[in-house]
Amino acid sequence: AQSVAQPEDQVNVAEGNPLTVKCTYSVSGNPYLFWYVQYPNRGLQFLLKYITGDNLVKGSYGFEAEFNKSQTSFHLKKPSALVSDSALYFCAVRDAYSGAGSYQLTFGKGTKLSVIP
Amino acid sequence: DAGVIQSPRHEVTEMGQEVTLRCKPISGHNSLFWYRQTMMRGLELLIYFNNNVPIDDSGMPEDRFSAKMPNASFSTLKIQPSEPRDSAVYFCASSLYFGTSSYEQYFGPGTRLTVT
Numbered sequence: 001a002q003s004v005a006q007p008e009d010q011v012n013v014a015e016g017n018p019l020t021v022k023c024t025y026s027v028s029g030n031p032y033l034f035w036y037v038q039y040p041n042r043g044l045q046f047l048l049k050y051i052t053g054d055n056l057v058k059g060s061y062g063f064e065a066e067f068n069k070s071q072t073s074f075h076l077k078k079p080s081a082l083v084s085d086s087a088l089y090f091c092a093v094r095d096a097y098s099g100a101g102s103y104q105l106t107f108g109k110g111t112k113l114s115v116i117p
Numbered sequence: 118d119a120g121v122i123q124s125p126r127h128e129v130t131e132m133g134q135e136v137t138l139r140c141k142p143i144s145g146h147n148s149l150f151w152y153r154q155t156m157m158r159g160l161e162l163l164i165y166f167n168n169n170v171p172i173d174d175s176g177m178p179e180d181r182f183s184a185k186m187p188n189a190s191f192s193t194l195k196i197q198p199s200e201p202r203d204s205a206v207y208f209c210a211s212s213l214y215f216g217t218s219s220y221e222q223y224f225g226p227g228t229r230l231t232v233t
Contacts, residue, residue: 034221036224042226042227043121043208043210043224043225043226043227044160044208044210044224045224046221046222046223049221090160103148103165103167103172103212103214104150104162104165104173105222107159107160109159110159110160
């Protein structure tokens with residue numbers, strides 16, 4: 001079974017400050033990890049993914065995420081937050097060994113990020 | 118690329134009516150997913166297809182819901198009869214899978230369904 005947890009329902013950060021949105025996961029094998037962003041009244045947009053290789057993954061809009069296998073975490077980060085980053089952020093996971101015919105991602109409940117001017 | 122296309126964007130219907138939601142995946146993608154999003158339950162996977170074949174429909178809430186994918190470029194999600202508790206935003210997403218490779222899903226803009 002695969003699962004993902006986003007421990008914070010909401011994160012508030014001042015514009016210009018660094019931001020972190022937390023994600024932890026649980027899989028039987030190796031994880032494929034994803035971050036998505038959802039703006040109001042829009043679909044989810046892909047930000048970045050970790051499949052293998054470098055633990056620090058860079059994505060769209062200046063976001064990056066760090067894969068930490070020992071802590072089973074994949075936190076989303078940005079060095080300097082913008083007001084326009086305010087949105088709902090979802091972490092998702094898939095077990096790389098979930099077997100043929102099993103393609104679904106498991107999404108977290110989402111974290112609402114508010115960047116305060 | 119046009120991205121995932123969903124129609125209609127908004128649907129308001131009365132309880133008991135049939136509702137059909139439509140999705141056109143990204144050309145070349147071989148997997149398609151239907152999700153439902155509500156404030157109470159968050160994002161729920163309803164059903165997904167690979168190469169037009171339904172793989173897992175365990176998320177479909179009940180027999181009132183059905184989904185089809187007659188070809189690689191079109192899928193429908195039907196609710197018959199609709200009930201007020203079906204009110205939600207329904208998303209379609211597509212992706213490309215082969216072997217054990219895993220690629221990101223691309224979401225459509227969603228259909229906001231209101232059942233009165």
